[in-house]
Amino acid sequence: MNAPSGLDLASISDRVQTEVQRAIQRSIKGVEYFATSGPALGSTPKDVLISRGTMNLYHYRPLADEIYRVPILIVMATTNRGYILDMVPGQSFIEFLLKRGYDVYMLDWTAPKPEEKSLGMEDYVLDFIPESVRRVQEDSGVEDVTVIGYCFGGVLSLLYGSIFHDGPMKNLICFTTPIDFREMKLFSNFSDRRYFDVDGLVDSVGNMPPELILQSFEMLRPASRAASQVQLWDNIWNDEFVKSYRMFDRWATDTLPLAGEYFRTITKDLMWDNKLFNGTMTVGGRPAQLDKIKVPILHAVAEHDHIVPYDAAKHLVQKVGSTDKEEVILKGGHVSLVAGPNAIRRLWPKLDSWLGGRSI
Amino acid sequence: MADKGNDPVAMWQNMIGEMEKGFNSFANQAMSSPEFSKLMNQAGGAAAGAQKHLGELMEKYLVSMNLPSRAQMVGMAERLQSIEGQLNEIKAMLTQMSKASGQSAVGGTTPMPPRTKRPPSAEGEPK
Numbered sequence: 001m002n003a004p005s006g007l008d009l010a011s012i013s014d015r016v017q018t019e020v021q022r023a024i025q026r027s028i029k030g031v032e033y034f035a036t037s038g039p040a041l042g043s044t045p046k047d048v049l050i051s052r053g054t055m056n057l058y059h060y061r062p063l064a065d066e067i068y069r070v071p072i073l074i075v076m077a078t079t080n081r082g083y084i085l086d087m088v089p090g091q092s093f094i095e096f097l098l099k100r101g102y103d104v105y106m107l108d109w110t111a112p113k114p115e116e117k118s119l120g121m122e123d124y125v126l127d128f129i130p131e132s133v134r135r136v137q138e139d140s141g142v143e144d145v146t147v148i149g150y151c152f153g154g155v156l157s158l159l160y161g162s163i164f165h166d167g168p169m170k171n172l173i174c175f176t177t178p179i180d181f182r183e184m185k186l187f188s189n190f191s192d193r194r195y196f197d198v199d200g201l202v203d204s205v206g207n208m209p210p211e212l213i214l215q216s217f218e219m220l221r222p223a224s225r226a227a228s229q230v231q232l233w234d235n236i237w238n239d240e241f242v243k244s245y246r247m248f249d250r251w252a253t254d255t256l257p258l259a260g261e262y263f264r265t266i267t268k269d270l271m272w273d274n275k276l277f278n279g280t281m282t283v284g285g286r287p288a289q290l291d292k293i294k295v296p297i298l299h300a301v302a303e304h305d306h307i308v309p310y311d312a313a314k315h316l317v318q319k320v321g322s323t324d325k326e327e328v329i330l331k332g333g334h335v336s337l338v339a340g341p342n343a344i345r346r347l348w349p350k351l352d353s354w355l356g357g358r359s360i
Numbered sequence: 361m362a363d364k365g366n367d368p369v370a371m372w373q374n375m376i377g378e379m380e381k382g383f384n385s386f387a388n389q390a391m392s393s394p395e396f397s398k399l400m401n402q403a404g405g406a407a408a409g410a411q412k413h414l415g416e417l418m419e420k421y422l423v424s425m426n427l428p429s430r431a432q433m434v435g436m437a438e439r440l441q442s443i444e445g446q447l448n449e450i451k452a453m454l455t456q457m458s459k460a461s462g463q464s465a466v467g468g469t470t471p472m473p474p475r476t477k478r479p480p481s482a483e484g485e486p487k
Contacts (some may be wrong), residue, residue: 015367015369019369047451047452047455048448048449048451048452048455049452049455049456050452051445051448051449051452052449053445056448062472062473064473064477065473066473066474066476066477067472067473067474067475067477068475068477069475069476069477101477103472103475110441110445111441113438113441113442114438139459140472140475142475185392186388186391186392189391189392189393189394189396189397190391190397190400190401192394192397192398192401194394194397194398195394195397195398195400195401195402196397196401197401219387219391220388221380221384222383222384222387223379223380223383223384223387224380224384226380227376227377227379227380230376231373231376234369234372234373353479356478356479356480357479359477359479360477360478360479
């Protein structure tokens with residue numbers, strides 16, 4: 001009997017053999033997976049300059065013989081840990097910057113303690129960021145600072161930049177930063193003011209539990225966790241795939257709680273009243289208008305971002321008052337924009353070519 | 361090698377991918393309605409209440425079994441975090457002190473390289 005057209009018996013036999021070998025490997029590596037821990041993350045050598053409650057300021061040790069004059073301060077998103085930008089050697093954004101001759105600092109967060117539930121937006125924008133900037137200036141001996149904000153770290157950087165518009169910020173780089181919160185359609189619906197009792201929730205739980213934050217992220221793509229586990233099983237024979245899966249899975253589930261008052265402000269001022277977009281945002285009574293920002297700005301957004309859709313981010317460049325401004329839309333999603341093979345090929349070199357000349 | 365169209369493994373992977381996309385898109389549509397928000401927040405409120413009640417019962421049970429409760433474990437974790445934080449503060453102070461005294465810092469911090477780097481080409485120069 002002939003094989004159906006288009007099928008080659010020899011290749012089918014090869015394929016079956018490969019699949020049998022993979023099935024055996026899956027059983028062996030599957031046991032290994034549960035018996036071992038993942039790769040060590042965030043291991044680029046650094047010094048802690050400030051450690052105060054939820055706030056940590058790190059300075060990474062230089063990896064180049066000559067560095068640019070202007071140091072970089074990275075402001076991490078308050079929902080997640082900063083090691084997404086420092087995964088493992090060869091896949092670390094921090095390491096990339098250091099090797100390209102940048103002097104790198106990071107404002108990273110730990111879980112706010114129950115007694116920190118009263119931390120509000122003004123603590124982040126008028127205290128933590130300015131104190132970090134001052135410390136960077138003091139440590140580097142340079143007046144100017146480039147600020148890079150990732151996701152909500154970008155929002156905090158924008159608020160800081162618009163309030164301290166005559167301050168030391170020399171350049172601003174935002175990664176996937178939302179400003180039009182109406183366009184974060186699902187988050188907007190989850191927090192619909194008619195049904196979401198933010199006061200009741202914050203008053204009863206204090207800080208927003210990380211499980212709730214993780215759940216709301218996962219609800220945006222409810223089938224993806226199950227599908228990624230099927231994918232993991234399919235590829236468990238592949239060490240590189242497993243290493244990468246473990247890194248990203250660990251980071252994605254390592255969500256931080258949010259300080260209660262800070263979450264209340266995010267919900268009311270940003271999700272409900274869209275004040276940053278409307279130009280009516282204030283922090284601690286100080287107006288934060290985007291058109292006050294005049295420094296060079298680069299905004300990198302992801303084409304397939306399900307957390308911060310393009311519509312929520314696209315007005316940023318248009319709203320700031322800078323003349324030297326650029327938006328770059330890159331392939332990838334919210335996380336793959338900044339970390340992983342996609343970022344190594346696309347975002348990192350783009351950022352280096354943009355920032356180099358602005359860091360002298 | 362069999363081409364992708366005939367490869368059952370590729371077909372299976374493709375099917376999983378399509379199912380994921382289809383389900384996500386369907387769920388996103390369902391979740392964007394105000395009814396969903398209303399139900400979710402009602403259920404969330406009820407669940408929070410039930411969880412609080414269950415937590416209190418569980419706490420009593422664990423006390424009777426002479427076992428630590430979640431609150432006590434969280435308390436321990438916070439204590440550890442606070443000790444870790446204090447260690448970091450001491451380390452930061454020592455680094456600052458050694459920098460101020462001009463000595464090599466704690467942890468072997470190397471002296472900073474000169475801030476004289478220029479971009480390799482004119483590509484990044486601001487316009």
